[in-house]
Amino acid sequence: MSPARVSDATLPPAARRVVAAASIGQFVEFYDFTLYALMAYYIAPQFFPQESTTAQYLAVFGIFAAGFAMRPLGGLLFGHLGDRYGRRGVLMTIIVMMGVATAGIGAIPTFDTIGLWAPALLLLCRLVQGLSAGGELIGSNTLVAEHVPASRRGLIVGFTTTFVNLPVPVILLFEVLLVALLGEESFVAFGWRIPFWLGGAFALIGLVLRFGVAESPEFRAAAGQGGPRASATLEKTPLLGALRHDRRSIFFVFAVAVLSGLAFYVIATYMVSYLTVVVGLERREALAANAVGMVVLFILQPFGGLLSDIFGRRRLLLVGGLLIVLTTVLGFALASTGDLLWVVVSQVLLAAAFAPYFGTTCAFMVEAFPVARRYSGGVIAFNAAYLVFGGTAPYVSTWLVGAAGNSLSPAWYVTSVAVVVTGTLYFAPRDKIGRATSQLASSAPER
Secondary structure (H helix, E strand, C coil): CCHHHCCCCCCCHHHHHHHHHHHHHHHHHHHHHHHHHHCHHHHHHHHCCCCCHHHHHHHHHHHHHHHHHCHHHHHHHHHHHHHHHCHHHHHHHHHHHHHHHHHHHCCCCCHHHHCCHHHHHHHHHHHHHHHHHHHHHHHHHHHHHCCCCHHHHHHHHHHHHHHHHCHHHHHHHHHHHHHHHHCHHHHHHCHHHHHHHHHHHHHHHHHHHHHCCCCCHHHHHHECCCCCCCCECCCCCHHHHHHHHCHHHHHHHHHHHHHHHHHHHHHHHHHHHHHHHHCCCCHHHHHHHHHHHHHHHHHHHHHHHHHHHHHCHHHHHHHHHHHHHHHHHHHHHHHCCCCHHHHHHHHHHHHHHHHHHHHHHHHHHHHCCCHHHHHHHHHHHHHHHHHHHHCCHHHHHHHHHHHHCCCCHHHHHHHHHHHHHHHHHCCCCCCCCCCCCCHHHHCCCCC
16 A cells, blocks of 8 residues: 555545645645755855854754754644644644745845844744744644544554655755756855745645644544533643643653654754765765655655554554664665765665654554643653754764764764663553554543
8 A cells, every 4th residue: 555545535535634734734844844954055154154164054953953942832832722722723823834934034135135134034933933843743643643543543644744754855856946947056046945935835735725624523522512422521731731640651752752853853854964064975966865765765654654553553663663773873884885876775774764663653642642631742742852852963963973073973873862762662551453552541530
């Protein structure tokens, strides 16, 4: 079964529309974040004083990390609103904020034109991106999970989340086309801004799709709406409820998100800079090789979710974590040869190894909490992990290579974290095969 077959006729039209809206929302979120990182090559010299290349990259990746500092705040805000008033309206607000901030980056004048206002405005747009992104992935996957059958939840949530892998090949396509149309010099001068404006257009498409999405049936039931089985179980302070009743769930979801955030941002955002700055590959070759890997990940990731429906979330996360441990250093070693063929092989290897873990992550995180605290509980753990490990991944990786003088340092960093996380998840509650991993949530009393 390919990803394109997931939304088949067995899903009702309302659920299929939710899947489409969630897919484009997650694409937009990671397009925004990935675009910034991949365009760092052009942003760094135009928005920061002409110092050393390393200093410019550290500055641009520092602002990249600053966006993640807003994710916990956005998660707390949108998680509370989503658990109190519904998922749909919150997700519509989020995608508007994403689009405005991304298009705004494309409109900021350079440092030579407005001085320090250039990096200041860049930081502002990144903070807005971070605030909105703090509620997107957990919120949209919560809405999907609450619309689809539990027996297929891993596959379908894995399908919606796999759209986070498409930005790299899409951005590569835009860059190739724009360079061909405008010429290299014009693209460096202003053409790199066009993909940011297109990000605003993608967000508008997502907004239109979300207008037609129905509220989650499980949320409506928890709110005392929608039929005889409904009962009002919503909480006035779902965040406090999660901290009081779901600490165990928060801990394990944090552990899962630590590795997914670090591994994803190393291979999806830092990798192109690694291949160009450290390995010495031409930028177009680096982007093309990385794009091949991300397409492979796009295809394989839903199968991780499918296998988790069959064998259980915890088991797939353990297998996925072990694969990351065994392949990351090898993948970076192949990439560091500088031979384009081996670089492509390295990207495919990493994608295939990381797919089972990535495909299972979001289903596990959503199912770990009861409906009334699902959004709030998920965003606490997810955003804390992405702040500490995801947002800093390019910065720490750049620093490690410079400090250690070892091109494999980022790989050893990911591997070390994977060992700790996989060992931690061994002690996670065992879920029942073929049903949700709600054993965590069922141990937490509803209020």
